[in-house]
Amino acid sequence: xxxxxxxxxxxxxxxxxxxxxxxxxxxxxxxxxxxxxxxxxxxxxxxxxxxxxxxxxxxxxxxxxxxxxxxxxxxxxxxxxxxxxxxxxxxxxxxxxxxxxxxxxxxxxxxxxxxxxxxxxxxxxxxxxxxxxxxxxxxxxxxxxxxxxxxxxxxxxxxxxxxxxxxxxxxxxxxxxxxxxxxxxxxxxxxxxxxxxxxxxxxxxxxxxxxxxxxxxxxxxxxxxxxxxxxxxxxxxxxxxxxxxxxxxxxxxxxxxxxxxxxxxxxxxxxxxxxxxxxxxxxxxxxxxxxxxxxxxxxxxxxxxxxxxxxxxxxxxxxxxxxxxxxxxxxxxxxxxxxxxxxxxxxxxxxxxxxxxxxxxxxxxxxxxxxxxxxxxxxxxxxxxxxxxxxxxxxxxxxxxxxxxxxxxxxxxxxxxxxxxxxxxxxxxxxxxxxxxxxxxxx
Numbered sequence: 001x002x003x004x005x006x007x008x009x010x011x012x013x014x015x016x017x018x019x020x021x022x023x024x025x026x027x028x029x030x031x032x033x034x035x036x037x038x039x040x041x042x043x044x045x046x047x048x049x050x051x052x053x054x055x056x057x058x059x060x061x062x063x064x065x066x067x068x069x070x071x072x073x074x075x076x077x078x079x080x081x082x083x084x085x086x087x088x089x090x091x092x093x094x095x096x097x098x099x100x101x102x103x104x105x106x107x108x109x110x111x112x113x114x115x116x117x118x119x120x121x122x123x124x125x126x127x128x129x130x131x132x133x134x135x136x137x138x139x140x141x142x143x144x145x146x147x148x149x150x151x152x153x154x155x156x157x158x159x160x161x162x163x164x165x166x167x168x169x170x171x172x173x174x175x176x177x178x179x180x181x182x183x184x185x186x187x188x189x190x191x192x193x194x195x196x197x198x199x200x201x202x203x204x205x206x207x208x209x210x211x212x213x214x215x216x217x218x219x220x221x222x223x224x225x226x227x228x229x230x231x232x233x234x235x236x237x238x239x240x241x242x243x244x245x246x247x248x249x250x251x252x253x254x255x256x257x258x259x260x261x262x263x264x265x266x267x268x269x270x271x272x273x274x275x276x277x278x279x280x281x282x283x284x285x286x287x288x289x290x291x292x293x294x295x296x297x298x299x300x301x302x303x304x305x306x307x308x309x310x311x312x313x314x315x316x317x318x319x320x321x322x323x324x325x326x327x328x329x330x331x332x333x334x335x336x337x338x339x340x341x342x343x344x345x346x347x348x349x350x351x352x353x354x355x356x357x358x359x360x361x362x363x364x365x366x367x368x369x370x371x372x373x374x375x376x377x378x379x380x381x382x383x384x385x386x387x388x389x390x391x392x393x394x395x396x397x398x399x400x401x402x403x404x405x406x407x408x409x410x411x412x413x414x415x416x417x418x419x420x421x422x423x424x425x426x427x428x429x430x431x432x433x434x435x436x437x438x439x440x441x442x443x
Contacts, residue, residue: 047073047123050130063122066102067092071126075118079109083118144169144179148188159192163204170211177212186218193227202234203242210249219253228253235272240282247276247288251295269296270306274314277330286322290329297333303340312337312346319356324364331360331371338378348379354390361399366408373403373412377419384422 051071065072065085074086080100084092089101089112098107147166154162166189169176180186192205209222222228228250235246250269276289293311296302315330322330337343347353357372357379376396380387396419403416 047126050126056129060125062118063125072118072122075115075122076112077115078112079107080105083115086112086114140169140173140175141179144176144185145183148180148183148185151188151192160198160200160204163189163192163201163208167204167207170208180208181212181215186212186214187221190218190221190227193222193230195226195230197230199234199237202230203238203245206231206234206242206245206249210245210252214252222249223253229266232266232269232272236268236275240279240285243272243276244285244288247273247285247292251288251292254295265299265301265305267305267309270302270309270311274309274311278314278318280321286326287329290326290333294329294333294336297336300340303337304342306333307337307340307342307346312343313350316347316350316352316356319360324368327360327364328367328371331368331375335371335374338375344378344382347375348382348387353379354387354396355394358391358394358396358399361396362402362406366412369403369408370412373415373419377415377422380419380422388422 051073059071063071065075065088066082067084067088070085072083072085075083076086076089077083078089078100080103082100082102084101092101093110098110099105100107144166147162147169150162151159151166166176170180180189186209189205189208192201197205212218214222231246231250235243235250238246270293273289273293276285277293279285293306297306312334315334319327319330334347338347354376357376360372361369363369376391380391400416400420404413404420406413
């Protein structure tokens with residue numbers, strides 16, 4: 001929409017003449033019922049507060065100050081016919097400018113005229129939007145309260161339907177989430193999780209809870225073994241959306257340090273997460289699954305269990321097809337697994353480990369280079385003669401020289417120098433120097 005071009009004041013009339021009916025007809029009020037215009041609602045509500053609380057991404061362009069590009073609360077018009085927010089144009093004048101910011105015309109009259117018509121349009125438009133928002137918020141508040149009360153009474157399919165609606169409302173409205181958290185909604189919904197909870201109920205409960213900002217007490221309540229066990233079962237059986245919700249909820253629950261590790265030392269949990277990250281049909285589950293794996297494998301007991309289910313070779317196989325964020329997560333997990341003996345052995349026995357890690361050096365990010373280098377060090381240290389030969393033939397020596405000569409952090413350079421020295425022990429100086437040529441590596 002073009003910038004509002006009011007005419008200059010005349011005959012002593014303050015502001016510019018703009019017919020309200022025409023403004024509504026032309027869409028200035030965004031198609032809102034024109035019957036509300038002139039009701040005085042705008043004067044009863046603070047315009048600044050309405051603008052701030054609504055935080056709308058789309059506002060009619062005639063309401064926007066050309067200087068700040070924000071909705072005007074006190075529009076005033078210059079003799080050129082251009083309208084600005086009062087504080088903005090006064091600041092423009094205070095900086096020594098005596099021109100119109102939009103047209104750059106010199107002003108023959110430096111007075112400013114309140115644009116009462118435009119103010120009324122702005123105030124009415126925002127008032128209508130604000131009242132609609134408030135009404136919707138009240139409706140949501142009431143409906144959430146009704147659904148919580150319903151969940152206390154009903155069972156079977158009625159419970160599933162109530163949870164489905166609550167899930168949808170909570171996902172769509174911040175007001176609904178606040179009502180649940182501030183009242184007894186979280187405890188009511190959480191109580192529906194138990195050893196005999198059906199998949200239909202459990203998946204909807206998890207969908208509701210994952211949207212909420214849970215307090216410590218609520219988290220402890222959800223960390224009861226029976227409830228965690230149900231979450232793990234649903235993670236293994238559910239739809240991709242439910243699996244992702246389970247993963248995110250579990251990650252939220254173990255963010256603190258007061259959870260019991262044995263609850264998550266679960267073969268089923270790790271198997272479910274590995275299935276999630278390997279699912280090529282639903283790649284949106286890869287990052288959530290890897291994030292939770294990284295969190296739980298910080299503990300040595302979980303690392304050993306993860307190695308025992310074949311995670312090392314599966315993760316190495318996944319690396320080549322991952323986006324950078326997921327790739328860094330997967331490498332961090334493999335690096336963590338390399339800290340236990342069985343993890344190092346599994347990495348050594350995986351035929352692709354060395355070739356993939358060498359290829360990743362200096363390719364994606366410094367963090368990826370650091371993880372790959374750490375993994376290579378663990379493997380080569382475990383079997384220096386066997387693994388160093390494979391690594392050098394894969395181009396490791398030349399890559400290490402690139403790392404040493406790059407602008408990466410000194411620790412990384414030191415690790416590269418130590419690994420280079422380890423690899424050189426199996427070669428004469430002349431042969432090793434030839435292995436350091438960069439041509440093949442760069443290609």
